Amino acid sequence: MLSNSQVKHINALKIKKYREEYREFIAEGNTLVTDLVNSPYEIAGVYALSAWITSSLDLIRNNKLTVFETEPGDMERITSLSSPSPVLAIVKIPPDAGEIPENAGLTAIESVIPGIFNDLSLMLEGISDPGNLGTLLRIADWFGIRHVICSDNCVELFNPKVVQSSMGSVARVKVLYTGLPELLEKLKGSLPVYGTFLEGDPVYGRKLSSKGIILIGSEAHGISEELSGFITDRLFIPSFGSPVNGKAESLNAAVAAAVIIYEFRRRINVQQ
DSSP: OOHHHHHHHHHHTTTTEEEEEHHHEEEEHHHHHHHHSSSSSSEEEEOOHHHHHHHTHHHHHHTOEEEEOOOOHHHHOOOOOOSOSSEEEEEOOOOTTBBBTTTTOHHHHHSSTTTTTTEEEEEESSSSOHHHHHHHHHHHHTTTEEEEEEEEEOOOOOOOHHHHTTTTTTGGEEEEEEOOHHHHHHHHHTEEEEEEEEEEGGGSSSOOOSSEEEEEEEEEEEEEEETTTTOOOEEOOOOOBBTBBBBOOOOOOOHHHHHHHHHHHHHHHHHO
16 A cells, blocks of 8 residues: 555656656556666656566566555556556656757757757647647657657646657657757758748658758647748648538648658658
């Protein structure tokens, strides 16, 4: 049985203020917890049902996990999910997580974002929905994009809904937060910057590079005027909706990202 202090601490981590204070976040579910255990993240503690502990003895021993056997009733008290999972982990936030130094030059930027000048990176502006950010991390992970650069006003990475909706991709994709205008100013001329616009050129007819930045704007407003000036290639995803029956006005940010990134990766694969 968990103590009241344990329950209180875990529930506090559902609030951003306390995640920042304790430098910890929570993750639930067998796949997500296993992915995080096998990642560079440090696990502070695992709370699990006896059946999960029995089936995960090798994982526990090999990673020297501190595990607290937890009753089903206590899992209900600490879960963030509608139905409790058999395992919940408290994960430590790395001291340098998610930040690019303000005075970083190109060499310093490359040290924080290895390979930025040789591959594709995903840049996000003003993504406010936790589920969308988690899905965008899954998309980046699926298409082999290792770095996601977020504006300062994007939803926080360690929000429980972001972590859960990433389905483990949070363990494999590095996410950084910074002022995008300042970063793009430093990168100007070094990389192409692709953005999606309703008045852009159809993506299927454009020449695409194997390296650069793909910028996705907010769900409500798209790419801001401030950042649009940094775009070197304005792309458009053509609609195939019927002009008679009508069509959607726009695509969800995550859907747009998936379509664009797929076309980049498809094109590169065809060229090889």
